[in-house]
Amino acid sequence: MPDHTVKAYDEQLSRLRDTLMRIGGNVETALAEAVSALGRRDAAAAAAIVQRDVEVDALYRSVEDQAVRLLALRQPMANDLRLIVGAIRMGLDLERIGDYASNIAKRAIVLSQLPPVVSVGPIQRMSRLVQEMLKDTLDAFASYDAAKAKDVWQRDEQVDEAYNAVFRNLLTYMMEDPRNITPCAHLLFVAKNIERIGDHATNVAETIRFIVLGEEAEGERPKSDDSPFAIVEPPAGG
Amino acid sequence: MDSNIAPSQPSVPTVVSPPMLQNEPPAIAARTVNVFYGEKHALKDVTIDIYRRQVTAFIGPSGCGKSTFLRCFNRMNDIIETCRVTGRITLDGGDIYDPRLDVVQLRARVGMVFQKPNPFPKSIYDNIAYGPRIHGLTTSRKELDNVVEQSLRRAALWDEVKDRLSEPGTALSGGQQQRLCIARAIAVSPDVILMDEPCSALDPIATAKIEELMDELRQDYTIIIVTHSMQQAARVSQRTAFFHLGELVEVGPTEEIFTRPQDKRTQDYITGRFG
Numbered sequence: 001m002p003d004h005t006v007k008a009y010d011e012q013l014s015r016l017r018d019t020l021m022r023i024g025g026n027v028e029t030a031l032a033e034a035v036s037a038l039g040r041r042d043a044a045a046a047a048a049i050v051q052r053d054v055e056v057d058a059l060y061r062s063v064e065d066q067a068v069r070l071l072a073l074r075q076p077m078a079n080d081l082r083l084i085v086g087a088i089r090m091g092l093d094l095e096r097i098g099d100y101a102s103n104i105a106k107r108a109i110v111l112s113q114l115p116p117v118v119s120v121g122p123i124q125r126m127s128r129l130v131q132e133m134l135k136d137t138l139d140a141f142a143s144y145d146a147a148k149a150k151d152v153w154q155r156d157e158q159v160d161e162a163y164n165a166v167f168r169n170l171l172t173y174m175m176e177d178p179r180n181i182t183p184c185a186h187l188l189f190v191a192k193n194i195e196r197i198g199d200h201a202t203n204v205a206e207t208i209r210f211i212v213l214g215e216e217a218e219g220e221r222p223k224s225d226d227s228p229f230a231i232v233e234p235p236a237g238g
Numbered sequence: 239m240d241s242n243i244a245p246s247q248p249s250v251p252t253v254v255s256p257p258m259l260q261n262e263p264p265a266i267a268a269r270t271v272n273v274f275y276g277e278k279h280a281l282k283d284v285t286i287d288i289y290r291r292q293v294t295a296f297i298g299p300s301g302c303g304k305s306t307f308l309r310c311f312n313r314m315n316d317i318i319e320t321c322r323v324t325g326r327i328t329l330d331g332g333d334i335y336d337p338r339l340d341v342v343q344l345r346a347r348v349g350m351v352f353q354k355p356n357p358f359p360k361s362i363y364d365n366i367a368y369g370p371r372i373h374g375l376t377t378s379r380k381e382l383d384n385v386v387e388q389s390l391r392r393a394a395l396w397d398e399v400k401d402r403l404s405e406p407g408t409a410l411s412g413g414q415q416q417r418l419c420i421a422r423a424i425a426v427s428p429d430v431i432l433m434d435e436p437c438s439a440l441d442p443i444a445t446a447k448i449e450e451l452m453d454e455l456r457q458d459y460t461i462i463i464v465t466h467s468m469q470q471a472a473r474v475s476q477r478t479a480f481f482h483l484g485e486l487v488e489v490g491p492t493e494e495i496f497t498r499p500q501d502k503r504t505q506d507y508i509t510g511r512f513g
Contacts, residue, residue, distance in 0.1 A: 002511045
């Protein structure tokens with residue numbers, strides 16, 4: 001793409017992109033480390049992740065400030081406009097991913113003090129799916145690759161399936177022994193947080209599609225979260 | 239078409255404009271229009287439909303042919319000796335380059351407002367009354383008074399000038415002069431109003447008033463505006479056409495053009511990337 005006649009405009013747009021990439025990198029690391037701390041029962045590492053979430057919040061505020069400045073001062077059009085509006089949306093989704101990662105870390109601290117009765121293997125496997133999605137989403141943004149973004153968008157269904165499996169698995173632990181309920185309840189939230197991170201990653205993928213092509217995603221995202229009906233029959237037509 | 243209406247019938251101004259129908263025929267249809275200034279090929283095979291009750295904006299860098307094209311619609315290019323126009327332009331189905339057509343009548347139907355306000359060196363009243371008088375549109379002084387008042391009201395100028403109609407039009411401020419020129423164009427009941435950068439000599443407040451006026455006027459007139467301000471095109475128009483090097487590159491709903499243009503040249507121009 002040729003440069004703008006006004007150089008400062010290009011610099012401001014690339015700074016906005018860089019800030020988003022930094023948020024993306026931070027939350028990617030936070031998720032990976034939170035799940036790792038959960039597995040290693042490492043309360044100190046988990047506490048460090050919680051503390052670092054303020055950085056992400058500050059970066060998101062910077063994205064908002066930059067976007068508002070650009071809108072006010074440059075009257076952006078077309079692809080520039082889409083990048084700036086998309087940046088606000090993307091920033092918000094990434095910031096939420098950071099919040100979820102921080103929440104996982106908080107629960108990892110609690111879980112490290114409880115007896116290790118339940119395997120976290122299924123949660124780690126589910127998390128790997130989501131981490132891959134998040135990585136590919138950020139790569140798609142860096143390379144403006146709408147096809148790659150669409151691929152991520154379609155993969156969220158696998159995360160939903162993994163989440164269902166974890167959910168059922170934890171239910172059986174709780175039914176076996178009421179003493180498992182406390183750690184399992186925390187792990188359920190961890191699993192839910194990871195599942196939500198997947199949802200936000202697909203939102204980011206949709207935003208990338210909008211930035212690159214100017215189109216919103218077509219049709220409904222493939223979904224298969226049937227955990228609400230894990231122990232009852234789904235209502236007819238539900 | 240207007241001659242079919244019995245003169246005794248008072249014309250009722252349209253209050254509510256019906257929604258634009260997809261199958262409504264265009265007010266102006268241009269087909270493979272080419273314009274040459276001597277050897278210079280200024281406009282190349284331009285084909286476009288202009289719809290009623292809409293503002294259509296022509297944008298593009300200087301020298302892209304947008305003003306040249308605008309001037310084809312009321313045959314202003316006829317004045318330039320070396321200028322040659324080919325192709326076909328119809329207004330309500332009638333060929334405007336038909337040699338039998340009276341150009342003066344055409345220009346009464348297709349009014350024009352220029353970049354610099356150009357009121358006649360006459361009173362405010364006479365500026366408006368001039369057109370209806372020479373076209374014989376009114377039969378009595380009372381009727382003429384009425385046309386002057388209505389035109390000034392429609393141009394949102396009446397309240398500012400009603401007590402000084404005999405003062406010279408040139409004594410008004412720039413923005414008022416431009417609205418006076420719009421009132422003058424309206425006074426002869428045109429179908430189409432062409433505006434060639436009507437706000438480029440005005441301050442932001444006067445510009446906003448003209449833009450507001452355009453939005454009002456499009457209920458009854460077909461408006462085409464040439465503008466260098468893309469923000470203005472985005473604000474006032476429903477359709478936008480982008481010209482470059484004499485070609486019509488892209489035309490479509492304004493919202494589409496400014497959020498997701500299809501042609502790379504359009505995108506580069508509107509985002510400020512043209513070298």
